[in-house]
Amino acid sequence: MNSRRDFLKLSGLSGVGLAGGSGLLHCSKQKDREDIAVVSRRREKAHVQRFNMSGFAAPPLEIVRVGIIGTGQRGPAYVRNLKHIEGVEIRALCDLRPEKLQSARALLDGTLHRPDLYTGAEDWKRVCERNDIDVVVLTTPFYMHAPMAVYAMKCGKHAVSEVPAAATIEECWDLVETAEKTKRHCIMMENMSYLPFQLLTLNMARQGVFGTVVHGDCAYNTSKMANNFSKTMYWDMWWLRQYASRRGNIYPTHGLGPVGLIMNINRGDKFEFLVSVESNDFMMQAKARELAETDDFFKPFAEKTYRGNMNVTTIRTTMGRTIMLQHDATDPSPHAYIHGIYGTKGSALFDPQPPRLAVGKHAWVSAEEFKELEETYTAKITRQMTESAQRIGAGHAGTDLLEMWRLIDCLHNGLPLDMDVYDAAAYSCIVPLSQWSVLNRSNSIDIPDFTAGAWKSNPLNMDINLQRGGNTPIIA
Numbered sequence: 412m413n414s415r416r417d418f419l420k421l422s423g424l425s426g427v428g429l430a431g432g433s434g435l436l437h438c439s440k441q442k443d444r445e446d447i448a449v450v451s452r453r454r455e456k457a458h459v460q461r462f463n464m465s466g467f468a469a470p471p472l473e474i475v476r477v478g479i480i481g482t483g484q485r486g487p488a489y490v491r492n493l494k495h496i497e498g499v500e501i502r503a504l505c506d507l508r509p510e511k512l513q514s515a516r517a518l519l520d521g522t523l524h525r526p527d528l529y530t531g532a533e534d535w536k537r538v539c540e541r542n543d544i545d546v547v548v549l550t551t552p553f554y555m556h557a558p559m560a561v562y563a564m565k566c567g568k569h570a571v572s573e574v575p576a577a578a579t580i581e582e583c584w585d586l587v588e589t590a591e592k593t594k595r596h597c598i599m600m601e602n603m604s605y606l607p608f609q610l611l612t613l614n615m616a617r618q619g620v621f622g623t624v625v626h627g628d629c630a631y632n633t634s635k636m637a638n639n640f641s642k643t644m645y646w647d648m649w650w651l652r653q654y655a656s657r658r659g660n661i662y663p664t665h666g667l668g669p670v671g672l673i674m675n676i677n678r679g680d681k682f683e684f685l686v687s688v689e690s691n692d693f694m695m696q697a698k699a700r701e702l703a704e705t706d707d708f709f710k711p712f713a714e715k716t717y718r719g720n721m722n723v724t725t726i727r728t729t730m731g732r733t734i735m736l737q738h739d740a741t742d743p744s745p746h747a748y749i750h751g752i753y754g755t756k757g758s759a760l761f762d763p764q765p766p767r768l769a770v771g772k773h774a775w776v777s778a779e780e781f782k783e784l785e786e787t788y789t790a791k792i793t794r795q796m797t798e799s800a801q802r803i804g805a806g807h808a809g810t811d812l813l814e815m816w817r818l819i820d821c822l823h824n825g826l827p828l829d830m831d832v833y834d835a836a837a838y839s840c841i842v843p844l845s846q847w848s849v850l851n852r853s854n855s856i857d858i859p860d861f862t863a864g865a866w867k868s869n870p871l872n873m874d875i876n877l878q879r880g881g882n883t884p885i886i887a
C-alpha cells in the first residue's frame with residue numbers, strides 16, 4: 412500500500428471482490444472512494460425524516476413467516492431457536508453452499524417446518540420477493556446485510572439483520588431512509604444486550620441505582636485467530652479478508668449495544684463524535700506468512716497488511732457521557748466484553764469475571780449483597796426466559812432464544828421492537844467512522860444523528876419488564 416488514498420480505494424473495493432460479483436456492493440464501491448467524513452455530513456444534511464420509526468409498531472402477525480438468508484455458522488442458530496417459538500413458520504432457507512443448506516434443513520426434522528431451499532447467487536432476492544414471507548433474516552457476511560435489508564424492505568418485508576447491520580456510512584443512511592419510506596422494521600439483532608447481567612444493569616440504571624451514568628467501558632475482545640485462518644470455518648475466508656482490508660473497530664456492537672441501551676442512545680442522548688486509535692498488527696501477517704511457507708493457499712494472504720491487534724475507540728455523547736470501546740480479535744487474552752458502567756451513585760463490571768456491583772461506597776459489594784441486588788433488580792424478561800432457555804439448551808447463555816423470542820413476541824402482539832433502524836445505523840456506523848479516524852491520525856469524526864433530532868423525545872425501547880406482550884409460548 413503506498414498511501415492512505417490507495418488504502419481507502421482498497422477498502423472500498425474489498426467488498427466487491429467478496430460479494431462474488433453478485434452486484435451486491437457496487438454502490439459501496441463508488442461511494443467509498445470519497446472521504447467518508449464528507450459523505451457522512453452530506454447525507455446527514457440532506458436527510459429529512461419522512462416518518463419516525465422510533466416506537467413504530469407494525470400490524471400484529473398471528474403467524475410470523477420467516478426466510479433465512481445465510482446458513483453458515485449463525486443462520487442455524489436462528490433455525491435452532493425459532494423452531495422452539497410458537498407461531499413461527501420457517502418458509503425459506505437460502506445459502507450459496509448446498510451442504511450448509513441441507514444441514515440447516517436437517518435441524519427441522521421432526522417439526523412441521525417445510526422450508527423451500529435456495530442456492531443461487533441471486534436467490535436471496537427471490538426469498539425477499541415471495542408474498543408468503545413476513546420477515547427476512549440476514550445471516551450472511553456483514554457487508555452484505557444492508558443491501559439485502561434494503562431490498563427486503565422494498566419488497567415489503569421486515570428486515571432482521573445480524574451484526575453489524577451495515578458496513579459503510581452510505582449503507583447506514585440507506586437503511587434509515589428505506590425503513591422510513593416503507594414503514595418496515597429494520598432491526599439489528601444485538602444478542603449480547605440480552606445477557607442476564609447486562610439486563611440486570613439496564614434495569615438498575617433505569618431505576619436510578621447508578622445515579623447519572625457518566626461512562627461505559629466495553630469491548631469485544633476474543634481471539635479469533637484459529638477461526639479466521641481456518642479454511643473451513645467461514646465462507647470464502649470472508650472474515651480474514653475483512654481483517655486484511657479494513658482498519659478500525661469492525662465488530663463494535665456486542666460491547667456497545669448494552670452500554671448504548673443504558674445510556675438511552677437515540678432516546679434522550681445520542682452518540683456525538685468518536686476518536687479511534689489502533690495498534691499495529693503484531694500477529695496476523697506473521698501467521699499468514701508462516702502458513703504460506705507450507706501452503707500455497709495462504710500465499711495471497713501473506714502479502715496483505717492487517718488491521719491492528721487492538722482498536723480503542725472513544726465516543727462522547729451529546730449529553731456529555733463517555734464510552735471506551737475496544738476490539739481485539741487477535742491476542743490470546745481471555746474473552747472480555749468488559750461492560751463497565753460508572754455513574755454518580757454506583758457502578759458495575761462484568762468482565763473480568765465474576766461480575767461486580769458497587770453502590771457508591773468505593774468498593775464492590777459483598778457476594779451476599781450482590782445476590783440481594785440481583786434478586787431485587789433481575790428484569791421480568793430474564794426471569795421468564797431463563798427456565799425455557801435451560802430447558803431447550805439455548806446458545807450464548809440463553810440470549811439467542813431470548814432475543815428471538817422477544818422479536819417474535821413483539822411481531823405477534825404488534826409492539827415496537829427492542830431496537831429500531833436508528834439503532835442499527837448508529838451502532839453499525841462505528842465500523843466506517845472508526846476506520847476513518849484511524850486512517851486520519853485518530854482525528855475526531857462526528858457520528859451522524861440518524862434520528863434527525865427525534866432522539867430528544869423518542870420513547871424508551873426494550874420493555875424488559877414485559878408491560879405488554881410476553882405471551883408467546885416456547886415449545887420444548
Ligand SMILES: NC(=O)c1ccc[n+]([C@@H]2O[C@H](COP(=O)([O-])OP(=O)(O)OC[C@H]3O[C@@H](n4cnc5c(N)ncnc54)[C@H](O)[C@@H]3O)[C@@H](O)[C@H]2O)c1
Nearest residue numbers: 481482483484485506507508550551552553573574645646
Ligand atoms: N450475534 C452473534 O453472536 C453472531 C455469531 C456469529 C456470527 N454473527 C454474524 O452473523 C453473520 C454471519 O456470520 P457467520 O459466522 O455465520 O459466517 P459464515 O461464513 O459461517 O456464514 C455466512 C453464510 O452466508 C452464505 N452466503 C454468502 N453469500 C451469499 C449469498 N449471496 N446468498 C446466500 N448466502 C450467501 C455463505 O455461503 C455462508 O454459509 C455475520 O454478520 C456475523 O457477524 C453473529
